[in-house]
């Protein structure tokens with residue numbers, strides 16, 4: 269009996285259902301085959317002045333990189349995208365704006381690299397796809413810090429900006445986009461609502477303050493969006509909007525990746541589309557799980573020391589999990605989940621979010637996986653929006669149980685741990701607890717829901 273669960277993971281492999289790529293037998297060249305693929309899938313970052321450390325936008329730049337390009341795509345690290353179908357998790361829908369290459373594109377890139385990355389004839393160049401339009405349609409207003417922020421050095425920096433959208437009345441957010449001021453250093457951005465207005469007091473004369481992971485306001489500030497270079501605008505599902513109270517401020521957390529030297533000032537802007545009358549239904553981004561202090565639903569784990577469940581990731585343990593169970597009260601509640609995302613810090617390696625349906629309806633499985641990010645990378649966190657109409661997306665009802673499972677590797681083999689230790693001025697792993705700092709952890713699900 270015991271052997272079965274022990275053997276299973278080896279039989280199915282870690283990435284279960286991600287199929288092997290077909291072999292490509294033609295003779296692809298840069299101009300005829302590869303340039304359009306690179307422009308479409310890599311061009312939002314690997315261009316001069318982009319966030320990636322090198323450009324891949326012409327043959328001279330990309331040719332010498334061919335093997336590492338193919339390797340990074342095959343390893344799944346590029347383009348950055350965390351949600352995977354695995355043996356454990358097969359969401360019923362794909363996700364919108366999935367930037368990954370098709371199997372055929374991946375095989376072309378591999379064949380080109382193995383063939384010595386031939387340039388081909390510019391006269392046979394395939395048409396390049398036109399760059400995606402990332403602007404928000406019909407924005408109502410744009411807010412940005414009054415003074416550009418200057419980041420510098422080699423370590424990443426996390427800075428929060430308190431912004432005033434001037435909301436005299438309650439409003440409903442129907443669309444949001446982030447417009448990086450200096451795209452060379454803006455690695456990723458989180459946007460929070462601050463109904464209390466407390467962020468103004470935290471901010472210095474330039475309107476900004478140090479923060480990490482969140483808004484620095486605990487769970488008081490609700491998340492409105494997560495952005496990375498190349499991301500399409502957030503669009504609330506049709507006839508829905510996220511309520512913003514009159515007088516609310518916004519907190520924009522920018523993760524800077526300065527890459528040495530002193531960068532040109534950055535004034536990243538937020539484009540907002542607001543409705544001033546309530547839309548048909550309310551949308552919101554729900555954060556559920558354990559963040560800075562909440563131990564609700566935490567399950568007792570292997571490494572817990574006392575009688576009670578504790579959130580402690582022991583030093584030098586490579587495979588530690590924290591599990592959270594949230595029984596949803598059996599009331600007539602129905603949440604349509606249009607997007608799901610995972611959130612941990614630097615020690616995390618894998619996160620899985622599932623829901624057990626008390627009374628499955630239609631073709632709903634009894635246990636439904638909402639999302640898994642099996643190669644968690646703090647730098648590329650985002651929300652994953654289902655590619656499905658609102659009336660077909662997963663639903664969480666009263667009586668269901670939401671389950672989160674977070675896996676951590678608190679050893680020096682984890683590059684995230686090395687980053688976090690360096691940041692804290694330490695050299696050896698230490699026990700990690702819940703909290704908001706770089707060397708604290710969380711296990712938090714982010715759910716875009718319509719009520």
Ligand code: HEC
Pocket residue numbers: 306309310311312313314319320321333336337338340341345346347348367496497498647
């Ligand atoms: C959203 C931005 C973005 C996109 C899209 C993107 N990259 Fe990257 N890439 C980066 C950044 C930033 C780095 C530097 C390492 C890091 O921060 O992860 C990088 C690093 C790399 C590296 C260095 C080795 C490694 O894996 O870190 C290679 C090779 C690479 N990218 C290839 C590609 C290719 C090929 C594509 C398209 C198929 C692509 N990238 C798409 C941002 C991007």
